[in-house]
Amino acid sequence: MARVVKFGGSSLANGEQYEKVVNIVLADPERRVVVVSAPGKRFDIDTKVTDLLIQYAKSTPGSSEFFAVQKELISRYQNIADYFKISEKDFQGIADIISNLSSTFSGEDDYRLAYFKAHGEHLNAILMAMVLNQLGHQARFAGPAELGLYVEGQPNAATVLEESYTNLKNFEYSDDEILVVPGFYGMTKDGQMATFARGGSDITGSIVARGLGIKLYENFTDVSAVYVANPHIIEEPVSIKQMTYREMRELSYSGFSVFNDEAIIPAIQGQVTINVKNTNRPTDPGTLIVPEKDFEAEYPITGVTNSDHFSALYLHRYLLNQEVGMTLKLLQIFYKYNISYEHMPSGIDDLTVIFDNRQLNEEMIERLCADIKDALNPDVMQWIDDYTIIMIVGEGMFKKPTIITDAIASLTNNGVPINMINQGASQISTMLGTKRAYGKKAVSLIYQHFFNKNEQEA
Ligand SMILES: Nc1ncnc2c1ncn2[C@@H]1O[C@H](COP(=O)(O)OP(=O)(O)O)[C@@H](O)[C@H]1O
Ligand SMILES: N[C@@H](CC(=O)OP(=O)(O)O)C(=O)O
Secondary structure (H helix, E strand, C coil): CCEEEEECHHHHCCHHHHHHHHHHHHHCCCEEEEEECCCCCCCCCCCCHHHHHHHHHHCCCCCHHHHHHHHHHHHHHHHHHHHCCCCHHHHHHHHHHHHHHHHHCCCCHHHHHHHHHHHHHHHHHHHHHHHHHHCCCCEEECCHHHHCCEEEEECCEEEECCHHHHHHHCCCCCCCCEEEEECCEEECCCCCEEECCCCCHHHHHHHHHHHHCCCEEEEEECCCCCECCCCCCCCCCCECCEEEHHHHHHHHHCCCCCCCHHHHHHHHHHCCEEEEEECCCCCCCCEEEECCCCCCCCCCCCEEEEECCEEEEEEECCCHHHCCCHHHHHHHHHHHCCCCEEECCECCCEEEEEEEHHHCCHHHHHHHHHHHHHHHCCCEEEEECCCEEEEEECCCHHHCCHHHHHHHHHHHCCCCCCCEEEECCCCCEEEEEECHHHHHHHHHHHHHHHHCHHHHHC
């Protein structure tokens, strides 16, 4: 069965990592389509190529910073090319593209940053095809322009156009060649490069798998599995062997950065199974992300995460719930500021609106609050920035009501106050709100309660 394989920036950070990737690709002839990110961090305090490109785009052309970043960028690709003994002549094309990025850009101003960022993946795919050719394999660069992968919307947070799937379906390639596809960006209909949100190469992998009708998408990263909790919070957490699309989407949206939350959608639409695997330990089975829960879960919940990218607005006024059109007025104000909300748990006299705070700034919040005061005249209105959301996820959770009470008790009995509970109609997640300082402690307590094997056996 043909596969799409995507390699994240950590898997392509230098020559040694690149060699592992090449070995993985060549180990199985079914690995026909290779999606690459831009080179990532080689060590903890290193800078990803995407971040260097952002710095490059923002520096003044001709300034010393501009030339310093340009040099650093060329050397990131040069080191990989040298590792594989790519000739100077062949590499020169990549160096020239980097040097000339500022002058080759001819689109609308809004797209300039996206143009720079997209080149991280673009050049890495050109280099990967070169390396595979140099090693005697038939490989070809296939970028969004060639594939017909079209996008629309914001230049740095684009969304795929449906016609891309027809274009991909009609894309011709032969059985004996490897396609190397740059992740993270697509083309607008007027020929400009636009990127997905950060971490968006995962999205390209899903789009390409759905479009080409490929049913297995291997997503190679630097961990051996999707763990039940963030490994930066819990040391050596339990691995998830299998999970559903819905579980992964809930968890990635709220903090599991290992797989981009938007990338699940094309996989759902194309019924593509995702296998998250480790480039450094490719024989480990990894985590399978599948359409339906037709497997036995090992633990009562699938995962727990916390996320600080939410803020809340609390409104209180007696008889708030009886006022016809109150929510409409509120939503009209959000619409005016082009703000979407995530959740809106309510009581009889109060309402909490939870926002993704990455779309807000201080000035917007001030104007928004002033408009709400005018329109709704609340007794209490509080903007809460010091907020973290704890998300507990599992398809089986709601069959056993004690799971939620146990989770809450494990927090409140250990000094973590909860100021919001939201249980979605989806019946697979419960969201708890608390102060940021408690975020990691809350994840640890819930982890200890549900996954700590010693405790469970006791
Ligand atoms: N629940 C989780 N399971 C596994 N990894 C996680 C989880 N939550 C956060 N991560 C982090 O995600 C990282 C992998 O994602 P990312 O850095 O985007 O990789 P890549 O460079 O391969 O795209 C891991 O190194 C890990 O630190
Ligand atoms: N290089 C882009 C896109 C991406 O998906 O990268 P990675 O696979 O390294 O997370 C970024 O840094 O956002």
